[in-house]
Amino acid sequence: MALVEREQSLLRSIWVPLVLTAMLSLVVVIVDSTGDRILARTATDALIRMVLVIGLYIFIGNSGVLAFGHIGFTMIGAYATAWFTLPPLKKSMALQLPALLAERQLPAIPAAVLAGLLAAVVAAITGFPIMRLGGIAASIATLAVLGMLYTFYTNWSAWTMGAATLPGIRLYVDMWVALGWVVVALVAAYAFQQSRIGLALRASREDEFAARAAGISIWRVRLVAFVLSAFFMAIGGVLQAHFLGAIAVKNFWLSLTFVSIAMLIVGGQRSLTGAVVGTAVVSAIVEVLRQFEMGVSIGSTVLQVPLGARELGIAVVMLLILVFRPAGITGGREIPWLFGLGGGGPGRPSPDPALAPGPPAGS
Amino acid sequence: MDTNIVQVAIDALALGSLYAHTALGIGLIFGVMRLINFAHGDFLMVGGYSLIVPSSAATATLFIGAWPAPLLVAAVCVIVVLLALACERLAFRPLRRAAPSVLLITSFAVSYFLENAVIMIYGGRPKTMNLWQGLMEPILVADVRIPKLQIVTIVVTLALLVLLAVFLRRTPMGVAMRAASEDFRMARLLGVRANRVIAVAFAISGFLAAATSFLLVAQTGTLSYHMGVSLVLFGFVATVIGGMGSLAGAVIGGFAVGIVSVLFQVVLPIAWRPNRDVWVYGMILLVLLLRPSGLIKVKSIEERA
Numbered sequence: 001m002a003l004v005e006r007e008q009s010l011l012r013s014i015w016v017p018l019v020l021t022a023m024l025s026l027v028v029v030i031v032d033s034t035g036d037r038i039l040a041r042t043a044t045d046a047l048i049r050m051v052l053v054i055g056l057y058i059f060i061g062n063s064g065v066l067a068f069g070h071i072g073f074t075m076i077g078a079y080a081t082a083w084f085t086l087p088p089l090k091k092s093m094a095l096q097l098p099a100l101l102a103e104r105q106l107p108a109i110p111a112a113v114l115a116g117l118l119a120a121v122v123a124a125i126t127g128f129p130i131m132r133l134g135g136i137a138a139s140i141a142t143l144a145v146l147g148m149l150y151t152f153y154t155n156w157s158a159w160t161m162g163a164a165t166l167p168g169i170r171l172y173v174d175m176w177v178a179l180g181w182v183v184v185a186l187v188a189a190y191a192f193q194q195s196r197i198g199l200a201l202r203a204s205r206e207d208e209f210a211a212r213a214a215g216i217s218i219w220r221v222r223l224v225a226f227v228l229s230a231f232f233m234a235i236g237g238v239l240q241a242h243f244l245g246a247i248a249v250k251n252f253w254l255s256l257t258f259v260s261i262a263m264l265i266v267g268g269q270r271s272l273t274g275a276v277v278g279t280a281v282v283s284a285i286v287e288v289l290r291q292f293e294m295g296v297s298i299g300s301t302v303l304q305v306p307l308g309a310r311e312l313g314i315a316v317v318m319l320l321i322l323v324f325r326p327a328g329i330t331g332g333r334e335i336p337w338l339f340g341l342g343g344g345g346p347g348r349p350s351p352d353p354a355l356a357p358g359p360p361a362g363s
Numbered sequence: 364m365d366t367n368i369v370q371v372a373i374d375a376l377a378l379g380s381l382y383a384h385t386a387l388g389i390g391l392i393f394g395v396m397r398l399i400n401f402a403h404g405d406f407l408m409v410g411g412y413s414l415i416v417p418s419s420a421a422t423a424t425l426f427i428g429a430w431p432a433p434l435l436v437a438a439v440c441v442i443v444v445l446l447a448l449a450c451e452r453l454a455f456r457p458l459r460r461a462a463p464s465v466l467l468i469t470s471f472a473v474s475y476f477l478e479n480a481v482i483m484i485y486g487g488r489p490k491t492m493n494l495w496q497g498l499m500e501p502i503l504v505a506d507v508r509i510p511k512l513q514i515v516t517i518v519v520t521l522a523l524l525v526l527l528a529v530f531l532r533r534t535p536m537g538v539a540m541r542a543a544s545e546d547f548r549m550a551r552l553l554g555v556r557a558n559r560v561i562a563v564a565f566a567i568s569g570f571l572a573a574a575t576s577f578l579l580v581a582q583t584g585t586l587s588y589h590m591g592v593s594l595v596l597f598g599f600v601a602t603v604i605g606g607m608g609s610l611a612g613a614v615i616g617g618f619a620v621g622i623v624s625v626l627f628q629v630v631l632p633i634a635w636r637p638n639r640d641v642w643v644y645g646m647i648l649l650v651l652l653l654r655p656s657g658l659i660k661v662k663s664i665e666e667r668a
Contacts, residue, residue: 130648132655137603140604141647143600147644258475262468265468306483311479312480315475319454319476326460326465327462
């Protein structure tokens, strides 16, 4: 294992996203080789969720501020890609868009990037005042933004078909496309958290007053994270739209918000590894319970749980994980560096207030 | 405009009452354990469903709902209070030391569990049921026909507020609870029993949820597994607007959100009315930006935020 020092430091600087990418690719290759189409769909769905959870992590994980509004950006992304990629004929039947949009049709990737940028612009505008707030007020303010977007999109029939489902979106997302975007999100999230701004943001998470005293503008670093995270939330929406082929405003509301935040918290909100692990574990549990709902034969006996037990199972498993690991499965750690121990590294855990002993209410 | 001012005022107060209940239920628990309890909406949902016979049939058959009113009220209150206590014991107590975000997610999980349990037992479709139909009869107040129910809602809320205020100020448990909201560690050092205070907070919160469920079911005449969601959402918002940790703030916040919603319904041009909630959320945002710690500031919260 004698790596040359220079190579070692390079490897080390990309270690976490590299290992995560390798593990995810391995899973995708294995799933692909089974040829099981249902399993492949499940995996694609999980990878799309992972983009969302990484998007959430960029803001929530690094800033420590819980935000409830990010699914609004996912909705912006999903509808934007529909506006950009639907064939003009379909557009003219379902929507009343301005000529600039109505007559054009963009290829998949420019449409996705534009959709992400649109959400980023909305995030910049809304985040500009909101990021001045701290703690619970910021959380509720983002929830209010989600409420505004949701209500507005529900009633904005000319562009969104209102409460109806917007069908006919081109299906191009498979496991590999989703994996590609997960890798992009991983690299971006990791680059951000190791960047000057990312480190400043993480410092403000640990101790707001010390960070201020060190000259960090918390408003500025939070805003940057908010905008970057909105971009990837929108990409998640784009992927979902092109995976399901149809979108409806009602799918971008509280249940998706809760599920994605839950995945992050279950995995460990304080590390990128946690975001990936949380999504993978929760998705795997859902899949296993789904199998049990259909009946699993072990030897000669068929085990089958009643319909609806899946949802109850998810809730119970999540509760158990939280009870036994309140800081999430990873406890906020990244993937440990395997080559030697010198001087900490990306895997070094940061002290976690969630685990600190204290009075029941915390303090 | 032909809308009568008395009518608008009563509408606003009635809606505000419901929000104030919910905000109080959430605010009480937040005060003692920093838990934002999203499952509060499911407590009241279970209260509503307990009125009917458990079955997945499309039409609801009254069960407890057919009992005489005093018995009915007592039975539902007991059920919801027990449910709240069970959730506290099984889900929240083991996590008491966890970060607020973990507690919040725990309450999502509890909420998800309760909703799906109800779907499993009663089916996922909304059911119609009539509870206390007499309450929908209008009475004349200053030449306006007001449904009795709205008056009842307002009166019940005021009565509950007075009761709660007396409890918090005059009983040893109430004083302990206020002390615990102020500084939990200090309160424990001075002999306040953490488990008991938190359990009582959950019991009261369950009791409030039961009260809300009667009023809501009587008003809408429908049961659905997500009937508590929008209420708890606005209740939660009201708690923050009022000032997290302040019970008076929760009540004021609840009434403020209710009044603002009804006012926008009246003053917005007809074409904009479907988008009323955009304006309501916009107002919420504005209040937060202008007064980040809420209308009533609580010192102990400010330092933790």
